Amino acid sequence: MTLECKNVWEHISGYLDKQLDPKLLTDIEKHLENCEVCSAILDSTRNILVLTADNRIYELPVGYSERLHARLEKAIRETAESRSDST
Amino acid sequence: MQATVEREKGLITRVIAGENDLFHELIRPYERMVYLAILTMLRNEQEAEDASQEVMINAFRHLKSFRGESKFSTWLVTIAMNEARQRLRKAKAAPVDSLDEGKEDREGDFTPAVLTDWREIPSEALEKKEMRQILRQAVDQLPPIYREVLVLRDLEELNQEETASALGIKVPLVKVRLHRARMMLQKLLAPTLRPAAPTKKGFFGRMFQ
Numbered sequence: 001m002t003l004e005c006k007n008v009w010e011h012i013s014g015y016l017d018k019q020l021d022p023k024l025l026t027d028i029e030k031h032l033e034n035c036e037v038c039s040a041i042l043d044s045t046r047n048i049l050v051l052t053a054d055n056r057i058y059e060l061p062v063g064y065s066e067r068l069h070a071r072l073e074k075a076i077r078e079t080a081e082s083r084s085d086s087t
Numbered sequence: 088m089q090a091t092v093e094r095e096k097g098l099i100t101r102v103i104a105g106e107n108d109l110f111h112e113l114i115r116p117y118e119r120m121v122y123l124a125i126l127t128m129l130r131n132e133q134e135a136e137d138a139s140q141e142v143m144i145n146a147f148r149h150l151k152s153f154r155g156e157s158k159f160s161t162w163l164v165t166i167a168m169n170e171a172r173q174r175l176r177k178a179k180a181a182p183v184d185s186l187d188e189g190k191e192d193r194e195g196d197f198t199p200a201v202l203t204d205w206r207e208i209p210s211e212a213l214e215k216k217e218m219r220q221i222l223r224q225a226v227d228q229l230p231p232i233y234r235e236v237l238v239l240r241d242l243e244e245l246n247q248e249e250t251a252s253a254l255g256i257k258v259p260l261v262k263v264r265l266h267r268a269r270m271m272l273q274k275l276l277a278p279t280l281r282p283a284a285p286t287k288k289g290f291f292g293r294m295f296q
Contacts, residue, residue, distance in 0.1 A: 009199055013266035036203050044205040045273040048280070052222050052272065053242050056213045058123050061132055065118055068140055069111055075144040076107045 003031045008038045012045055095159045103151055110147050117160055120243055121167045127238040128171035130227050138174060142167045157252055161245065165253045168235060175231060197267040200277040208280055225275040233268035240265050 008031050014020045015028060032039050051057075098113045114121075121142055126135035146166055153162050212218050229237065239250040240261070251258045 006198070009270070010266075012199070013262070013269050016269075019262075037201055040202045040205040041199045041273065041277075043207065044202060044277045044281070045199065045269055047205065047207050048222075048273055048276045049241050049269065051208060051210065051213065051218075052226060053244070054210060054213050057219050057222050058126060058242075060119055060122060061136060064122065064136060067136070068118060068143060071140045072111065072114075072143050072147065076110060076147060079148060080107055 003027050005031075005035060005038055008032070008035070009041065012042055015042065016046060016049070092158065096155065099150060099153060099155075099159070102147075107147075110150070113159070114143055114146065114163070117163050120160065121163060123242060124164055124167045124238055125171045127226060127234055127242070128168070128231065129174060134174065138170050139167070142170050145170070158249070161249045161253055164239065164243065164245065164249075165255075168239075168253055171235075172231075197270045198274070199270050200274045202277055202281060205277070205281065221279060222276070225272055225279075228275060229268055229271055233264050233271060236261055236264040237268040237272070241269070 008028055011020060011024065011028060015025070020028065032042065095113065098109050102110045102113060118139075122135060122139045125138045125142070126132065129135050129138065142163070146163055149166075153159065157165075213222075226234065226237065235254060236250060239245045239253060240247070245253065247258050247261050251261045254261070
């Protein structure tokens with residue numbers, strides 16, 4: 001079966017996640033070999049996802065961990081106290 | 088992996104038995120994960136930090152209800168997503184409807200940006216602050232139902248089942264939304280990042296000077 005570009009686009013995510021069934025995968029790979037548009041869409045999507053997932057994109061605020069554990073410590077102590085009060 | 092699960096199980100049992108201080112150790116590996124999940128939803132650093140703290144406190148208070156059917160990290164991220172959704176609703180930053188299942192079946196445009204060639208953008212490009220900003224802004228522009236799936240699957244690298252469980256939706260819906268999220272991201276970013284024409288200096292040289 002010959003796929004049209006827009007049929008290929010519907011499966012880009014499944015292709016990247018390696019979730020396509022073998023028959024469809026073969027058809028799509030055949031299409032990709034001959035279609036620079038779909039190849040560029042696939043490559044750009046893959047590349048953009050790699051960039052977006054990079055740890056440098058989102059950084060923890062300075063002092064985040066210290067503030068988190070300080071507040072947590074306070075809450076833990078309060079919870080422990082209220083538990084011992086109720087027993 | 089199995090060692091982590093066993094270690095966590097041990098820690099959880101001991102915290103429940105009263106060794107409260109061990110809770111700090113239990114959550115340490117997930118501080119970033121919880122913050123990132125919430126930040127991408129709320130798009131505000133201060134609120135995300137406050138919400139992350141609340142999530143960890145809630146997790147401590149409800150640790151007994153963790154049954155070990157899912158991974159501890161999935162349980163934690165579920166609490167995080169619920170907190171983020173609640174705050175979004177409160178702020179009315181997003182229409183309440185948009186977070187409900189089955190509302191997005193309306194026809195939308197989820198076709199990618201059409202280009203004929205793509206030269207890979209190397210990860211060194213991320214050293215540029217502007218580049219990181221462009222990517223964050225694109226993620227921010229996705230509607231919440233797509234953003235939450237993208238962040239869990241592609242940023243936090245949860246698998247489909249874990250993502251479905253954390254969001255309280257079914258796996259096929261995770262797939263549909265993830266596909267759409269990725270296509271929207273490609274559509275937003277590919278034209279911006281793509282070189283208009285090849286030059287000697289290269290795209291980034293021109294763009295960020």
